[in-house]
Amino acid sequence: MAKQLMTFHVNGETMQVAASPTKTLLEVLREELDLTGTKHGCELGHCGACTVLVNGAPILSCLALAVECQDEEITTIEGLAHENHLHPLQQAFAERGAAQCGYCTPGFLMSGAALLEQNTNPTREEIKAALAGNLCRCTGYTKIIEAVELAAARMRETPEVISNV
């Protein structure tokens, strides 16, 4: 199918690309916009590795048509840190060993960031519910949950943390 000019607002930047309307948001992000931080693990919506935020809400970018996301505010992993300050979740993941191979990490961070934006005092069950759509094969999820709890505690302590979510 012939390429079409599309405009995207990603991580606070407005960018224009030419892409086929059959492309998913995941493909446009990775292949046209060179934002390779968002990963694919299945491209069928099963694993959550492709999670990005659209207007603050987590979606599976492998199941979204890029052409339909043009008017939205999209946040990817590259946009989670704010001007060289890591998001508390990113810092907590690094400190707690929650990223082993790191391939599922961007997806978990986006899902987790969306949760903490809504709720900085989530219970374990609420954390699990928010992350239920993200698969990890390395960590057994243990340190991921601990990292989310640590980040939440820090965000409660210093609520003026600026978030890009």
Added chain:
Amino acid sequence: MVIGKSLPKIDSYAKVTGAARYADDLKLPRMAFGRILRSPHPHALITRLDTSRARALPGVLDVITGQDLSHTYGIMPTTQDETPFAIDKVRYVGEPVAAVCAVDEETADEALELIDVEYQPLPAIFSIEEALAREDLKIHEETKRGNIMKEVHLDFGDVEEGFEEADLVREDTFFFEGTTHAPMEEHACVADCGADGKITLWTSTQTPHYVHREVAKVLQMPLSHLRVIVPPVGGGFGGKCEPFAHDFAACLFAKRHGRPIKFGLSREEVFYCHRGRHPVKMILKTGVKQDGTITAVHLQTFLDGGAYASYGLATVYYTGALLTVTYKIPRYKFDGMRLYTNKPACGPKRGHGSTQPRYAFECQLDKIAEQLGLDPAAYRQQIAIDPYSTTVNGLRVTSCGLVECVDKVVAASDWKARRHRLPAGRGLGIAISSYVTGAGKAIYWNDMPHSGVIVKIDRGGGVAVLCGSSDIGQGSDTMLATIVAEELGVELSDIRVYTGDTDLTPVDMGSYSSRVTFMAGNAARQAALKLRAWLLEAASELLSVPADRLTAADRAIFCVDDPEKRVSFVEAAQKAEATHGTLSSVGSYTPPKLGGNFKGSGVGISPAYSYTACVAEVQVDPETYDIKVEKLWVAHDCGRALNPTLVEGQIEGSAYMGFGEAVLEEQVFRKGLHKIPSLLEYKLPTIYDTPEIVALHVETNDLEGPYGAKEAGEGPLNPIIPAIANAVYDAIGARVDSTPITPDKIMRALKEQQRQKASSPRPQPQVPMPV
């Protein structure tokens, strides 16, 4: 001091910001794309293969088939039974038949549809029993007898005498279902060819050195003209330990067309690459005295190997070799056999062949304990092998924390107080295991080191560490930085680690058999110590203090008696460089010569063994037989935790993966097709399924490991599965002697027990075993 501290990994920040570039993230100018055509038949002759229509499609650069890469290869030198693409015959659904190179993926996909292939289907074989029964139907012509790929018969002592001495002899049959690794990152590679004709291959692999050797061989080019580089790898677990069709095809396309080419496999294709856990049928006979002392063990294993050898030769031996490193076993007989079947090839998966027999042995020991009236935890401690002893099959055990591991999980789970006092449907089970810390022999036998590390110090104070190892998420790059930082007295952040580049880094065998911390770590330590000596010597001159009164820490070299007497690391480095010339050193590690003098003694030997104990707590619903694993306590003797958080990560990750195999995962087929080649249907545990995991450290300070360290990446997986099986029995009285343990099997087991019969695995067709 950095050893023993839970510092963040040096690549943490790249991973949490999305900056780490995995193979499929790489983009080179004018990059083309490859896609693979795969067999839809489990067993068939290729009667016609015409790529002309595909070639004619605009945007297609090239199409290759089996004949373009006809040199056979195989990861094990004596079982080279593969070609990158099928020639004349296909042996499993998903086998690569052809590859297309095109300007984009859509064009490549379209071109696949235009390749004309005709097959003549053959009858196909899908199980151990069928493989044995159909001697007339050979999957590989070269097998001596039927579909037997390998047979092993080993005797250590007279087991019949042992059985006669025994007060109790039990024989049980177990079946362990096949499972796959399913790393989150699908396989991918990019190949490029320079104007000088030299190829660079970036590929997601655990074993760059082995990939380098096999790809160069098949492409018939000198090793020095192929450079294999490993980008960050998104998980492997044994599934990325050999070259695949896409590696060969990418290099060939790059060479022919002088432009980079990328292959990125889909998730379904990863299920066909497989090289995962062998389904194994096991017949285990053990004799014990009244007090539980083992008098003899006879183990027979039958492996369903899939269509190709992969690491299978080693796997057969592994199903027998490691049974003896946990308990005192005076007489041991092992008969193993691997069969070819028409399914994706099986290979190494975390635990490599030792997982299945460990499950069998730990379940049988539980049955024996019950018959003898012994507490399963105390029993295991009673018969535990002694540290610094040799097993009956010639394996040298050094440090052994098995008894302490059992103590820890018994205490943490409150085993003594709670066992048999839990509410109905709730149970506790225990199991232990042991694993190699690196295979004692490389897959191609040679006298050269298994790991090499170069360390260089530049006069600005920067330190570079080069090693051919591959960080697959376990933190091996961080381990190298930690050891060098410790010896040179600098911070982790002062060190840059460069790994997995066959042009730049010295050979390391790769991330398999849990060898990297021990072997590359020892090599790194050796290299760092040489430089440390020069730095101390330089500081000694500058300070007029004898070198043996100096130490290195906090970016300085200072006198232990008077820390004010100090020079900075940079000053010492510049002085050392002025004295010795450009500062760099090499360290290497070769395992000691170990093991007995019999055929097959090369598998199972290791410079050290790790030990693990697990207590599992489960809840089984009395009506639906639904199993909920509530908690796993896992105590692991890794020798010395160089970074406790990373060791816990391995314990937790291994426990998670063992849990998945115990109750959820199965790589199964129906009518030749993979039943569930997706992450939705292949049941790997989600955050909801995974039990609470309590990781406990035991440190035995191994004398040969770097700072006492052994392994943690695979050992903790094995005991999880039998611990859960034993807990299910404790919970509901059902013995399930096959994996995964599912509600229907529990129901069947209870029904059979109602008929006063011991449970057995799913009924297998009755065929005579070969003599």
